[in-house]
Amino acid sequence: MKLINKLVTLNSLITGFFLIYLFVGIFSFTDYGISFDEKTNRMNGLVSAKYTIKKLGINVPLGDQKAIPDLYDYKDQDYGVIFDLPMLIIEKLLKCNVKDSFRLRHFFTFLIFFISTIYFYKTAILITNQRLLALLVTLFLIVSPRIFAESFYNSKDIVCLAFFIITTYYLLLFSESFTLNYCFWLSLFTSMAICTRVVALMVPLIIVFVSIQALVEKKYTPRKILLNTFICLSLILFFSILFWPFLWEDPFSNIATVFKNMKQFRWKNSVLYMGMYVPAGDLPKHYIPVYILITTPILYSLFFFLGIGESVIRFIKDPKHIFASKNRTILILLALFTGPLLAIIILDSVVYDGWRQLYFIYGAYLLIALKGIQWLYAQLVKNERIKWISLFVLSLVSFNVCYTIYWMIKNHPYQNVYFNTLAGRNIEKNFERDYWGLSYKQALEYIVAHDSSSSIHIICNLPPGITNTIFLDPKDKSRISIETIDPEKRAQTLPKDLSCDYFITEFRYISDPTPFYKELFSVNVDDFKVVAIYDGKSLLSK
Template identity: 35%
Template sequence: QRSIGLTSLAYLANLFNIRFLLGAAQPLADPASVFLTQRDRDYGVVFELPAEFLIKVLNLHDANAYFFRHLLTFLIFYAAVYFFYKLVKLRYQDWRIGLLGAVFLVLSPRIFSDGFFNDKDLVFMSVFAIGIHTLVRFVLKPGMFTGLWHALACALAIDLRLMAVILPAVTVFTLLVLAARKELSFSKLIGYLGTYLALMALLVVAFWPWLWLDPLGNFVLAFKNMARFRHAPDMVFMGDIVNASRLPWYYIPVWIGVTTPILYLILFLVGASTTVNTLIRNIWSKTKTLWANDAQLQDLLFLGLFFAPLLAVIMLHSILYNGWRQMYFIYPAFLLVSIRGLISLWALTNTKQMARRILLVLVIGSMGFTSYWMVRWHPYQYLYFNVLAGPFAKRFDVDYWAVAYRPVLAKIVGQDPKASYSI
């Protein structure tokens, strides 16, 4: 990941003759030649490039450079928690439910732990969550201001991982439906949509130096490479050895099922059922509509942003590995559906005090246990499995990050006087 950022940084240094980055070296006659030896030049660098630039400016070396990247990763995750709070608050018009949503996100063991060091998947998940917030604001109140912010969020997300193209796809589809429902005039649709797409395309290229060489050609190449990724390791899955290029369709659903707190899984099923039931009733009503109000529109967006990417990777037989970390970006949408489930159950028990007390005890008890587990096993929450996993160490890949190796290796180095070690 650092190499990706450093290559783009070297390109900018040579292209613009930035002396403090070049040092004593002379600028290359062909700055683009730095990409020739970079195997992963088709990776977006919107996180890696600024991170490596700041490391150079602050003159950080060795472990300090990596810990600084961890700090940046955490700050982005922290921002995502705030925007997730705003997203839930916007949906339910209640800051208390917004705060509960933020707590749900924090009390997600694997997400919380990865938020300290996973500068790939958690940074993408965080920016994608912010993109969902700007998406909702844009479709609820289409305008130049909301469109500009959404364009920025989408560009940042796409330049982290190309799967984020689903955000503009959902945006365009929703605005077209709004226009078909006569809730948005044709002239405003063209104006807002045209401005949004143009600015987003411009920012995608601006934030990704490799695209400067051939914006359309390199983007298409990167997209093709993403569809069939070049790394396909063998993994342990449900007690068997499977290759990442030949995954069963249920690979991601199983991983979500065994690594997410049971409470959230149950609430998700309730929330998804409620949303689908509302959709069916709307379609069969006299108005024949998809949604009757802004709240229902948001529920459909959240459900779609969870299932659309999931179905896409299943149908395309995408290469996935290391659990479901590459799909963490659908987790905010998963929680938004789960919160819908909780609110539905809360309303359902409105006149049944005993049922409401039982619901309250189950929710508080589950979240309390999750909190205890996270404190007990800090900082290794990324190894979390729920009871559905069974004897997980024999059935699934466990410490694929090898984060838990570090204190053990440090202990060996501290006790063994040898100068070198064979691992």
């Protein structure tokens, strides 16, 4: 009876945990602005929708189709649209206005990530068979400030992370059983990850590896392993082409184009990194590892290194059996984490805006951390004489998680600019802040709430300032005339020609608001400015 009561209590705790997270998401998704890429992502969906309905001969009203580029003439034709295309169709079927369409995108981005957290919990149970440890590491995933914020608007990188998490779950199950059921789900979600970021093509390579491992160990008949592996790889190819209209006409040539563009992505701007503006193509190799370490709560990284250390020691002690089935899980996780990092280094790929293009490795990162937690837990349980250490570790984990939650609540909705103490104190001078431009939403809301003028002229640093007027009340929006003058153009313009009512900047590409100098309002996080509004009439003369 006591066991039943414990199980009921634990089940209630787990159910309550996910319900609370769901409600937090439902009540938070409207708080975030429109990010830099969202208009482009929506247009990607429109372009592919135009191509798809024409190709299939179906009728979905898209508005003025002449204003929508043809797929093969479109500069971003190589973007996967596994999220953007269905969202565009849903938006049109529901007859959403522009404001509601972006709200809808934010909600579904969160919903997909929420579902993936359940899969992450299930994956953690597969690894540890301990529900409380699985729940703890799932809490780590949710209480990761940048991931939390971006789970509402980053429909590329967070959706890719979500699909990778689900793929990892089915990959572990398939590697243990080689059944057709897991084969189907693994192929489906692998292809969805590929259609979000093509680097997910590494997963089929891992599938081949676990198949070879199974053949060597003779756990199943060679026929079962080879046949189901072949079916899995074939389905991945089929679903990937099906879900990606750009691949329909010449799949292999077009996938080669995608890889070529991924290697040297067409983004030529500079990034503020360690106090210097560095062209994205010239960023040092340590850019990604450093960004992972300074934007992830330190405790999570400590457990990650503990998991790595425990695995390396185990491999050194028994080098002949590194590739044995007992190490399959950690090898898969290491491949999912290190594979993309090595690919970035070998291909010399262009990365920027922190490590968001590699968010999909974060699931593996935390699951490796879970291995560290599991090892530490086992040591503490075995040694009853060091109970005080157990209490210390429990207190340390509790304090860190609670403090991170407190920080996230205090700085809501600016969790996307989270840095831990490893980043130092001079964030403004060393690293990018709100590169997404989300904070324009709050800056615009501040202006219309504090200025009742019938006509307000605003200059903003970059395009998200204009995009975020979408979320304003129509009456307030009608009072505003807004334009973008980027830092380079601003530097070449006479101050008198920049006169306006307000200048808004999120400090991207330049941390100096010159010629504007009189600050009226700013949002600050940890002693650095996220966004600021300046008096547009007060200008320095050159």
